[in-house]
Amino acid sequence: MHSQTFTLFQLGWRLSYSHDLTLQDFEAGYPARVVGVHRNALSVLSARGAASVILSAAVEPAITVGDWLLLEMEAPRVLRLLARQSLIARIAAGSERRLQPIAANLDTLFIVTSCNDDFNLSRLERYLTLAFEAGVEPVIVLTKADLCGDVGSYLDAVRTIAPAVACVPIDATSTACAEPLAAWLGGGQTVAFVGSSGVGKSTLANTLVGSAARVTGGIREGDARGRHTTTARGMFALPSGAWVIDTPGMRELRVGAVETGMNAAFDDIERLAAQCRFHDCRHQGDRGCAVEQAVAAGTLDGRRLANYRKLQREAAQAARSTKERREHDRHYGVLNRHAQRLQREKKGRDY
Ligand SMILES: Nc1nc2c(ncn2[C@@H]2O[C@H](COP(=O)(O)OP(=O)(O)OP(=O)(O)O)[C@@H](O)[C@H]2O)c(=O)[nH]1
Ligand SMILES: [Zn+2]
Known part of the structure; x- marks a missing residue:
């Protein structure tokens, strides 16, 4: 997928990850970043280039796109998952309601909404809560500003709920939109987009891929592979050197509410x-x-x-479901062990 090699810095490495590694770790392995998660394997990038890591049952099942791993020096095997700087997780669909990691080690979450009927303060508050909970800096991106006669009123409205959060009006179809977003799209920075369907997430990603490609000499211009990049599942590089995490999980993110995030999103x-x-x-x-x-x-x-209040109720509900699930698991575990013992005893009698 990526023929180039990247330095650790270009891959988004931060000094704080080194604090998680001992000298022995550095001798036994090397850091690599997860750019794709497949059924039985992970795609990773490291200073050594691209590699595929086979997932065995013994490996931590919760590795996600954006994670940093310590890989074994000799064979591409996972020694350890490095502590995450940020994590977007969601409550899995279905009755189990497990927390499922979606994207790790993001620097910025672009909360995308349009200057039209999609614009909804309560939904923005939900996304802000999610970003704060994940430990990611939110940036509100107001698309379709080119179609709107009164962008100022949207900016004012955002200011009433999040005065400290950057809010950037753009035309996602124009290459000019890369400039006001450049502060968050530097080399080694990792971002993701959230927002309702039709607000322009794909358009923006395509424009960012395309515009910079043109600037850097048109290598990707008219190249089908360049377009394809934005629809690839996982983490891909923008020509600016930033990384975009775009996975089905990111797109299907259901915004739940959690306490840490709420304290930050509703500090007033x-x-x-x-x-x-x-x-x-x-x-x-x-x-x-x-x-x-x-x-x-x-x-x-x-x-x-x-x-x-609504988000608080949902958070309480989610916490309750998690507790119920744990109790169910414990109960089931006891039953299961009991059944196994009965079976062993029966076998013993049969011999
Ligand atoms: N004029 C204008 N059109 C835009 C802008 N952003 C998006 N659009 C148009 O809006 C439509 C929907 O944009 P998409 O990029 O498909 O939206 P999305 O958020 O990726 O939607 P999903 O893939 O369904 O999640 C497309 O026709 C875009 O061309 C903008 O800033 N200005
Ligand atoms: Zn009160």
Whole structure:
């Protein structure tokens, strides 16, 4: 897939990963980054070039795109999964509700929405929560700005919910959009896109691949492989040297809510809550509630509070399901061991 070799820095290596490695580790193995996850194998890139690592049952099953691994010096075998700097995980579909890693070691999450009916503050709050929970810097990308007569009002609206988050209006179809996003697309930086269908995620990725290709001498211009890159599943390099993680998991991300992310995404509400008269205030008709007073005074949007409550309920629900699952597993494990013992005893009698 990638014929070039990359330096560790180009692959997104950070000094902090070295802190996770001992001298023995460096003697026994070398770091490699996961760029593709297949049923039985991983595609990795390292300073040695591209390699395929066969997954054995013994290997950690939760390795995901973007992960850094320590590979054995002699054969491409996984010695260890290095501690992640950030991780986007989702609650797996189905009744089990396991946390499934989707993308690791991202620097930036581009939250993509358009300057039209797709624009929805509650959805943005969800994505912001997700980014903060994952430990990734969010950047809000407002596409279709070229079709909108009043981009300023969208920027103002974003400012009311996330004054500290960068918000960049663009025309995703124009190569000019690479410039305002350049700060997050430097060499060795890793990004991913989230957003509803039709907001321009693919368009933006294609433009970023295409525009820079043209700048760097047209190597990819008209080359079918260049186009193909953006639809490949996994992690691919932009000509700017940044990495984009684009996997089915990323596209199907269901935005759940989790506490750490909520504290960051709703820090204004958290700060108000600290001023409520009772420290166990539920902010629902409780006496001396600073949060509800702020809504009454018009300094806090009632919609935002309602969304906060909704995400809190979902987080509580998810936590409950995880606990129930653990109890179910434990119960099932006991039953299973019991059945196995009965079978062994029966066998013993048969001999
Ligand atoms: N004028 C204009 N059109 C845009 C812009 N961004 C996206 N589009 C158009 O919107 C349509 C949908 O864009 P896509 O890139 O397919 O959207 P997506 O987010 O990848 O959608 P999914 O693949 O369904 O998740 C395409 O026809 C794009 O050309 C923009 O900034 N300006
Ligand atoms: Zn309160």
